Amino acid sequence: xxxxxxxxxxxxxxxxxxxxxxxxxxxxxxxxxxxxxxxxxxxxxxxxxxxxxxxxxxxxxxxxxxxxxxxxxxxxxxxxxxxxxxxxxxxxxxxxxxxxxxxxxxxxxxxxxxxxxxxxxxxxxxxxxxxxxxxxxxxxxxxxxxxxxxxxxxxxxxxxxxxxxxxxxxxxxxxxxxxxxxxxxxxxxxxxxxxxxxxxxxxxxxxxxxxxxxxxxxxxxxxxxxxxxxxxxxxxxxxxxxxxxxxxxxxxxxxxxxxxxxxxxxxxxxxxxxxxxxxxxxxxxxxxxxxxxxxxxxxxxxxxxxxxxxxxxxxxxxxxxxxxxxxxxxxxxxxxxxxxxxxxxxxx
Amino acid sequence: xxxxxxxxxxxxxxxxxxxxxxxxxxxxxxxxxxxxxxxxxxxxxxxxxxxxxxxxxxxxxxxxxxxxxxxxxxxxxxxxxxxxxxxxxxxxxxxxxxxxxxxxxxxxxxxxxxxxxxxxxxxxxxxxxxxxxxxxxxxxxxxxxxxxxxxxxxxxxxxxxxxxxxxxxxxxxxxxxxxxxxxxxxxxxxxxxxxxxxxxxxxxxxxxxxxxxxxxxxxxxxxxxxxxxxxxxxxxxxxxxxxxxxxxxxxxxxxxxxxxxxxxxxxxxxxxxxxxxxxxxxxxxxxxxxxxxxxxxxxxxxxxxxxxxxxxxxxxxxxxxxxxxxxxxxxxxxxxxxxxxxxxxxxx
Numbered sequence: 300x301x302x303x304x305x306x307x308x309x310x311x312x313x314x315x316x317x318x319x320x321x322x323x324x325x326x327x328x329x330x331x332x333x334x335x336x337x338x339x340x341x342x343x344x345x346x347x348x349x350x351x352x353x354x355x356x357x358x359x360x361x362x363x364x365x366x367x368x369x370x371x372x373x374x375x376x377x378x379x380x381x382x383x384x385x386x387x388x389x390x391x392x393x394x395x396x397x398x399x400x401x402x403x404x405x406x407x408x409x410x411x412x413x414x415x416x417x418x419x420x421x422x423x424x425x426x427x428x429x430x431x432x433x434x435x436x437x438x439x440x441x442x443x444x445x446x447x448x449x450x451x452x453x454x455x456x457x458x459x460x461x462x463x464x465x466x467x468x469x470x471x472x473x474x475x476x477x478x479x480x481x482x483x484x485x486x487x488x489x490x491x492x493x494x495x496x497x498x499x500x501x502x503x504x505x506x507x508x509x510x511x512x513x514x515x516x517x518x519x520x521x522x523x524x525x526x527x528x529x530x531x532x533x534x535x536x537x538x539x540x541x542x543x544x545x546x547x548x549x550x551x552x553x554x555x556x557x558x559x560x561x562x563x564x565x566x567x568x569x570x571x572x573x574x575x576x577x578x579x580x581x582x583x584x585x586x587x588x589x590x591x592x593x594x595x596x597x598x599x600x601x602x603x604x605x606x607x608x609x610x611x612x613x614x615x616x617x618x619x620x621x622x623x624x625x626x627x628x629x630x631x632x633x634x635x636x637x638x639x640x641x642x643x644x645x646x647x
Numbered sequence: 648x649x650x651x652x653x654x655x656x657x658x659x660x661x662x663x664x665x666x667x668x669x670x671x672x673x674x675x676x677x678x679x680x681x682x683x684x685x686x687x688x689x690x691x692x693x694x695x696x697x698x699x700x701x702x703x704x705x706x707x708x709x710x711x712x713x714x715x716x717x718x719x720x721x722x723x724x725x726x727x728x729x730x731x732x733x734x735x736x737x738x739x740x741x742x743x744x745x746x747x748x749x750x751x752x753x754x755x756x757x758x759x760x761x762x763x764x765x766x767x768x769x770x771x772x773x774x775x776x777x778x779x780x781x782x783x784x785x786x787x788x789x790x791x792x793x794x795x796x797x798x799x800x801x802x803x804x805x806x807x808x809x810x811x812x813x814x815x816x817x818x819x820x821x822x823x824x825x826x827x828x829x830x831x832x833x834x835x836x837x838x839x840x841x842x843x844x845x846x847x848x849x850x851x852x853x854x855x856x857x858x859x860x861x862x863x864x865x866x867x868x869x870x871x872x873x874x875x876x877x878x879x880x881x882x883x884x885x886x887x888x889x890x891x892x893x894x895x896x897x898x899x900x901x902x903x904x905x906x907x908x909x910x911x912x913x914x915x916x917x918x919x920x921x922x923x924x925x926x927x928x929x930x931x932x933x934x935x936x937x938x939x940x941x942x943x944x945x946x947x948x949x950x951x952x953x954x955x956x957x958x959x960x961x962x963x964x965x966x967x968x969x970x971x972x973x974x975x976x977x978x979x980x981x982x983x984x985x986x987x988x989x990x991x992x993x994x995x
Contacts, residue, residue: 325955490961493945495843495867501945501954509955516959519843519945520869521901525966528903553869555876556908563907597841597849597867603951606849607673607857611864613838618873 305510308465309348309356311429316360318348321465325506336365336384343391343398346497350466351540351576352439355401356432358388362405363428366421374415381409394549394590394617396541400575401431435468438573438631442472443479446536446571446629450480454487454533457523460494460551461503462538462571473536473571474504476629481513489515490532492523494551496596496614520553527564535561539572539628546622546638547584548572552615558624567626574630574647584619592616653858656813657696657704659777664708666696669813673854684713684732691739691746694845698814699888699924700787703749704780706736710753711776714769722763729757742897742938742965744889748923749779783816786921789979790820791827794884794919797975798828802835802881805871808842808899809851810886810919821884821919822852824977829861837863838880840871842899844944844962868901875912883909887920887976894970894986895932896920900963906972915974922978922995932967940964 306328310317315332316339323329331347333339339361342348348357365384371377385402392398408427412420450456456477460466463474470478477489489508493501501517508515518526526532535557541549548554548570561568581587594612598605606612627636628643635642654676658665663680664687671677679695681687687709691702713732719725733750740746756775760768798804804825808814811822819826825837837856841849849865856863866874874880883905889897896902896918909916929935942960946953954960975984976991983990 326952493843495841495869498953505954505958509958514959516961517945517954518961519900520867521843521904522961522963522966524904524907525900525963526961528966552867552873556869556872556904559872559908559911560904563911597865600948601951601953603949604674605846605949606853606865610853610857611862613864613866613870613874615870615873618870618876 308353308467308469309360311360311363311432316357316364318342318357319465320347321349321503322347324502335368336361336387339364340387340391343388349499350461351395351397351538352435352467352472352573353465354392354395355397355575356435356468358398359401359405359428359431361388362402363425366424369417369421371417374417374420377417377420378409392590393588394540396578397575404431432468435573436470439467439470439472439475441631442571442573442629443470443475445631445634446476446569447479447483449534449567449569450477450485450487451533452485452487455490455531456487457490457492457526457532457535457557458504459492459500459537459554459557461499461507463504463507465503465507466538472538472573473569474507476536476571477513478511481511489513490523490526491515491517492520492553493517494553495520498601499551523557524560527560527566532566535566535568537570539570539576540617541581541587542570542572542577542628543581543583543587544579544643545583545640546625546628546635546643547587548620548622548625549584549587549589549617550620552618555618555620558620562624568624569627569629570625571629574632577643577647579647584621587619589618590616656701656815656817657708659708659711659780664705664712666690666705667813668695669697669851670695672850683716684709684735687712688735688739691736697847698809699743699745699886700783700815700820700921701813702740702743703745703923704783704816706746707749707753707776707779709736710750711773714772717765717769719765722765722768725765725768726757740938741936742888744926745923752779780816783921784818786979787815787818787820787823790919790921790977791818791823793979793982794824794917794977795827795831797882797915797917798825798833798835799881800833800835803838803879804835805838805840805874805880805883805905806852807840807848807885807902807905809847809855811852811855813851813855814886820886820921821917822855824884824919825861826859829859837861838871838874839863839865840868840901841865842901843868846949847899871905872908875908875914880914883914883916885918887918887924888965889929889935890918890920890925890976891929891931891935892927892991893931893988894973894976894983894991895935896968896970896973897932897935897937897965898968900966903966903968906968910972916972917975917977918973919977922980925991925995927995932969935967937966938964
């Protein structure tokens, strides 16, 4: 199911969860094994793994691992432990809704099981985590099929952050659309915006595209506008961490700037995300919590100090793009052009 | 004349030119001495010193140093050497017009001298280079006075790249306006955009503001739009490397994005630059040459490798902001609101 047989993002190993350590890419390709739900939670908050769908999968595996290791004597005790695991994993990252979606799916499964023996519940929860993983790859492939028509032969497209196999169980969301167009034989070029502060574009997307042999050019985030003015960008593809009912979309900081710049230059702006990213409980973008991360992510780049210690920093991890600036949202269930509350309700 | 007695950007030492090595800031404050015009030219291309007005001053000092060291027997030979020095220094950086302006000023002086003995010409050229230096500081202070009214009490202003004492002989252009408002006792906050790839904001502007005690918050370039949407930016101040007759302005890559984002959010966008930045020979922005620099500046950050070796990079050092997106150009001779060819001609 993996888009490439040369690497994997996350894998279930029975006694542990194994992940590619994305903090070290692209210079070092190393894997870490996490032997407890606590270690999985730590890996999510420390961004060993990142990307909304991928952290949903990681959280589901974290639950499965915690339950499998449980010493619970009865189902009541196991449920108590389950709820603790749920909380532990939920609060690792606040913005991506896929995390809650995956955990809620695990909760629903837990409550629905008829055979309530500890061993049986634990085994079935493990299978459910596997299903979350498998379905994510399938959903990504469906999104790729839905969205590939937006990449025309000879196009130059801009992508942001990392929305590829590394951000999902495999294949990718926005990068999945790019993969699907490439697999179809289209020739086009991808501009990869580096995505400060964490450099997911320069480090991760560039690495994935290079593995796939898809033509790319890396730019810093502040260069996109200049390319647009030169008419060198035909379409913009981004992922999403949470989409409100009305189509407002939270995604990696800097996405909103690209949407405004796309609007100004009349360039279509596409959000590619599974329906699990749509938060029905959230009416608009202003209700999406925005994670702020440590100052060191700006002042220290990949372990190397750049700025002064005693200077204030603002480091929001996400921003919100209003639905009005989005040309279409591409999901596994279909494409919503000019998204609004009504059209999204219809899709769901 | 220096804005701070704790550092200097460039100084004439009689037998050499001394510069603060800006590549090592803010973690290391070290100075280099350049003992020939060739070394000065190398320091400009390698960005030991940068900033349009500062490289103008450096070029003038490079000429003075070269002439002082000349073994020329007569004025004809000295003139030949002068023209070689002129060429050598002119082609160090292609975009900033202050470089050509300073060199042309030196050429005019050379041709105008009535006492044509080699020793006398050399001495007078040295004095001319000193005048270029001194006048730059005075001009910056005048711009500060012209522009400070645009920073209101309690404002939050965004600045980009480094336009401070480090970019000039002293005091600064856009940062000079910020300094002048601060010296007047206004309280306000400066958001410093880090300015990839070279990080002039994070490394240089942040360092200068910290030395001055001006309140600041550092952001990455892709965060500015989000701050604007939150109504946290009241005005944007940038410098310029070249201004065409019609007001189109070339400045550090990423400036154009801020101008478009400012326009979208109805935030005033100010360019602060001496009239020596206005290129009367250039009718519009499309005729301004844009320097492209090495891939390593994106892929290697302050000596630390981040990206893959065999991936293409686009690294333009500047972009062009059309005059229509500029609220005003602040010069030492006055402020041109809503700049156009007619208003700029009148100013000159």
